[in-house]
Amino acid sequence: MIGASISRWTMSYFAAALAWLFVALALMVAGLGFPAVHLASPDTLVLVHVVCIGWLSLAMCGALFQFVPVLVARPLFSEKWALPALGLLTAGLVSLLAGFLGLGGRLPAWLWLLPLGAILLAGGFGLVVVDLGMTAWLRPVGPARFVLVGLASLCATVAFGAMFAFTHAGWAGSIGETILANGVPLHAIAGLGGWLTLTAMGVSYRLLSMFMLSPDVDDRKSNMTLAAGALAIAVAVVGGIVAIWLVSGLNVVLSIAAVLGLATAALYGRDLIGIFSGRKRRQLELNTRMAVLSFVSLAAAAFLGVVLVLTGAFAAHVGAFTFLAVFGWLSGLVLAKLYKIVAFLTWLEAYGPVMGRTPTPRVQDLVAEARASKWFVIYYVAVWFGTLTLVAGQPSAFRAAAAMMTIGLAGIVREVIRTRRLADVAGSLRLPNGACTPCLLCARA
Amino acid sequence: MTNQVIDRIRDALRVVIDPELGYNIIDLGFVYDISVIDGAVRIVMTATTPGCPAIRFLEEGVANAAARVPGVRSVDIVMTFDPPWTPSRIEPEVRASLGFAAVN
Numbered sequence: 437m438i439g440a441s442i443s444r445w446t447m448s449y450f451a452a453a454l455a456w457l458f459v460a461l462a463l464m465v466a467g468l469g470f471p472a473v474h475l476a477s478p479d480t481l482v483l484v485h486v487v488c489i490g491w492l493s494l495a496m497c498g499a500l501f502q503f504v505p506v507l508v509a510r511p512l513f514s515e516k517w518a519l520p521a522l523g524l525l526t527a528g529l530v531s532l533l534a535g536f537l538g539l540g541g542r543l544p545a546w547l548w549l550l551p552l553g554a555i556l557l558a559g560g561f562g563l564v565v566v567d568l569g570m571t572a573w574l575r576p577v578g579p580a581r582f583v584l585v586g587l588a589s590l591c592a593t594v595a596f597g598a599m600f601a602f603t604h605a606g607w608a609g610s611i612g613e614t615i616l617a618n619g620v621p622l623h624a625i626a627g628l629g630g631w632l633t634l635t636a637m638g639v640s641y642r643l644l645s646m647f648m649l650s651p652d653v654d655d656r657k658s659n660m661t662l663a664a665g666a667l668a669i670a671v672a673v674v675g676g677i678v679a680i681w682l683v684s685g686l687n688v689v690l691s692i693a694a695v696l697g698l699a700t701a702a703l704y705g706r707d708l709i710g711i712f713s714g715r716k717r718r719q720l721e722l723n724t725r726m727a728v729l730s731f732v733s734l735a736a737a738a739f740l741g742v743v744l745v746l747t748g749a750f751a752a753h754v755g756a757f758t759f760l761a762v763f764g765w766l767s768g769l770v771l772a773k774l775y776k777i778v779a780f781l782t783w784l785e786a787y788g789p790v791m792g793r794t795p796t797p798r799v800q801d802l803v804a805e806a807r808a809s810k811w812f813v814i815y816y817v818a819v820w821f822g823t824l825t826l827v828a829g830q831p832s833a834f835r836a837a838a839a840m841m842t843i844g845l846a847g848i849v850r851e852v853i854r855t856r857r858l859a860d861v862a863g864s865l866r867l868p869n870g871a872c873t874p875c876l877l878c879a880r881a
Numbered sequence: 882m883t884n885q886v887i888d889r890i891r892d893a894l895r896v897v898i899d900p901e902l903g904y905n906i907i908d909l910g911f912v913y914d915i916s917v918i919d920g921a922v923r924i925v926m927t928a929t930t931p932g933c934p935a936i937r938f939l940e941e942g943v944a945n946a947a948a949r950v951p952g953v954r955s956v957d958i959v960m961t962f963d964p965p966w967t968p969s970r971i972e973p974e975v976r977a978s979l980g981f982a983a984v985n
Contacts, residue, residue, distance in 0.1 A: 440934045502934070509932035646930050647901065649968065649981075716968045719980040783900045784934055791897055791942030793949075798903030 440505035442784055445518040446666045447856075449498025450774055451877050452526060454849055456490025457767070461845065464838035470755050473830045476620070478540030482533050487762060489529050489557065490678050492632050493590075494541060495562050495770045497521070497816060499639060499777060500583065504571050507580045507642055513570035521563035527554030532601065539604060547592070547605040554594075554595060554601035555662070561594050578655055582638020585666045589630020592673050596623035613682060621690060622676040630669035630757070634662070635845045637704050641711070643773055648715035653707045661703035668696035694745070701738045705731070711824075722805040723776035726812045733764025733819070756826035763819045763841070771815065771848055779803050784872040786858060794868040797861050804860045811847025817845055887915050889950045890922060897942040899928070900935055902979060906943070910970025913961070920954030922947055927966045936960060 441588030460483060463469055473858040501518050505511055532553030537543040539550075564585045572580040572587075596619055603612030645652050672693035679689050708731060720728075723847035737760040744757060779802045787796040856876050858866055867873070874880070894907040894912060906912060906926070914925040930937050932972055940958045947956045968981045 440932055441937070442934055470984065506930075506932040646933065649929060691896075716981050717979065780901070781934075784938060786902070788935070788938030789941075791938050792947075793896075793944030794943075795896055796898060797901070798898065798901045800903060 437714075440509070441515075442781060442879045443498075443502040443505075443512070443518065444515065445522060446502045446781065446879070447778070447876070448519070448567070448878045449501070449522060450778065450852075452522065453491050453495035453498065454845075454852075456486055456494065456529075457845060458842070460486045460491060460844040461838055465575050465835055465842060467831065467835055471826055471829075471834055475755055478536045478542075481536045481539070485529065485532055485536070485635065486590055488627055488632070489525065489532075492762070492766055493561075494522070494525065495774060496635055497525075497631060499770075499773065500563065500564075500568050500635070502777065503639055503642065503780065504568050504580065504583060504644075507583065507638075508572055508575040508577065510571060510574050513567050513600070516565045517563045521560045521567070524560030524563065525558050527558055528553045528558075531556060535601070550601035550604045551607060553787070554598040554839050558594050560600055561590055565590060572824060578658060579638035579641045581659070582634050582641075582662055582665075582878050585662060585669070586631050586635030586638065587676060589626045589634065589673075592669075593623060593627035593631055596626065615677075618680045618686065619676065621686060622673055624758075625672040625690075625693060626669060628766070629665075629672070633761075634669070636666045636766060636769055637661070637665070638709075640769065640773070641707065643776075644708070644724065644727070647721065647776065648711065649854050650715040651713045653710060657707055657710070659701075661700060661707055665700040665702055666697055668693045668700055671696060694741070698742070700826065703732060705735065719755070721800070722773045722803070722809055722812070725809075725818075726772035726775070727769055729812075729816045730765050730768035733760060733768055733816070736820075736823075737761040737765055740827075753827055756823050760819070760823040763818055764816070764823070768816060768819065771845075772812070774810075775803070775808065775848065775852060778852050781879065782856055782874050785879055786871050787868075789866055790870040796866065796868065796871075797865040801861050801865065802855050802858060804854070807849040808848065808851040811844050811851065813844075815844030815848065817840055883917050886922075886950065886952050888916055889945050890917075890924075890953070893945060893946045893950050894924075896946050897939065899939070901929070904975050904979070906939065908972045908975045910972070911939070912943075913968065917953075920952055921957070922940075922953050922955065923957045923959065925959045925961060927961055929966055931962050960972050 463483050463486065469480040473479050501512065531549045534543055535547060535550035535553055538545045538547060568583065569587050571582050576584055582787060599608060599612055600616050600623065602608040603616040606862050641653050644650065671689060675689040679686050712733055724871040737757060740760060741757050779799050781808065783799045783802055790796065818837050818840035822834055825837055854860055856874060858873055882960055895907050897906050897907055898904060899906060902909060911928060912924060912926045916923045924947060926943060928939055940960055944956045944958055947953055968976060971981065
């Protein structure tokens with residue numbers, strides 16, 4: 437296969453993901469969950485899962501349904517599974533959140549909603565893993581290997597999560613109680629580090645090379661980065677389970693995983709420098725400039741983590757560290773690339789079919805970067821400010837930062853909708869004969 | 882006569898752009914070869930990235946544009962990445978306006 441098809445449901449995943457991000461920010465502005473209450477509280481569990489499943493995982497799945505076929509130059513294993521997976525994931529997340537709210541006394545304590553949510557989420561993620569895994573497995577080259585490790589980490593994350601959900605409902609016995617009491621860091625590392633971070637790294641290699649016309653990262657280098665990352669996750673998950681089994685505490689395992697994680701970030705930084713220095717397009721588009729801010733956030737999170745560990749304050753400030761990693765690195769990168777992916781796919785849908793018959797605009801004609809850049813800057817400044825408020829222990833100021841993030845996000849989403857509507861394309865080129873405005877929430881079959 | 886048809890096809894293909902770079906595929910050097918035998922056209926072309934979803938539309942766009950040239954009876958598109966496209970294939974003035982590094 438020389439060219440991938442347009443993924444029909446990627447826009448639907450993006451729309452659902454952005455809706456969940458608004459929900460998460462609304463919760464933060466309202467002061468629900470951390471930092472108003474402690475990290476393990478039911479309200480924080482609601483917030484964390486809205487962000488990690490609703491926002492980041494749905495956005496990542498939507499992007500992967502489009503880009504795994506590009507990475508491996510093979511068609512998707514099954515186009516038909518994407519929509520049922522989205523339905524299962526959404527239903528599962530709603531059920532899980534209702535269970536957490538019951539756990540915290542905000543809803544009736546129907547704790548069976550937690551295992552029900554876990555089963556639905558396992559079904560949805562199962563479809564995603566098999567679909568993307570079977571696609572990437574056929575030609576596991578370069579960045580596709582990151583996706584495979586990310587999918588394996590997703591399986592581990594879901595397995596831990598399901599165990600926790602069954603335990604909360606009282607259906608997992610003493611083994612479940614033991615794993616719930618000790619295994620939450622492993623669940624978080626597998627999800628944020630393995631699934632989301634390693635996958636984001638892999639996809640970023642390809643997207644950055646593609647849009648800047650850089651040579652692909654040498655396989656030996658990216659394999660080294662992946663090996664360090666995969667080892668970090670394997671040590672955390674496998675070593676962590678063994679440590680829990682032996683009742684020996686997680687400190688040694690987590691310390692080794694942290695060092696390997698730091699090495700992964702450093703190697704990724706080396707690979708990025710190679711991509712940027714080898715690029716043929718010298719002028720950087722907005723999506724790339726904003727992705728650079730996410731890389732800066734990753735470096736800042738790594739630095740913050742080291743400083744906190746060295747000063748013995750990591751446990752007290754793990755929330756600030758995680759917030760910067762989740763909203764600066766992961767969310768920043770996803771928003772920057774989503775802005776570009778939407779423009780690119782919208783162009784293909786609107787103008788691809790009439791190419792050769794009539795003049796068409798460029799992808800860049802669909803966006804107004806000068807106007808959009810301020811929303812990204814507001815978002816990033818708010819995230820960095822929010823991190824400082826968490827370190828300083830200022831929950832009220834944190835809510836102000838969350839409000840500022842919401843403003844930035846609203847601006848970005850408005851720009852994305854304008855792109856989808858072809859609102860910024862000059863009148864003469866906007867709708868040539870045969871072209872039509874794409875559907876906002878999905879690609880036409 | 883054949884050369885005139887090839888020139889007309891080459892001109893017709895200028896309506897097909899690479900959506901990302903924003904210039905027509907002739908000036909970008911995507912078209913490796915055009916041959917015509919008794920109105921049957923064979924175009925060997927490339928793109929920047931294998932697997933890119935734009936490739937299918939580039940192929941269709943080239944076929945559509947070429948088919949509209951008088952004297953063309955059929956069009957066969959061969960998409961290849963051997964040799965891979967490099968920015969050195971871009972017309973110099975276009976390369977300068979794209980802000981490309983003077984490499985490769």
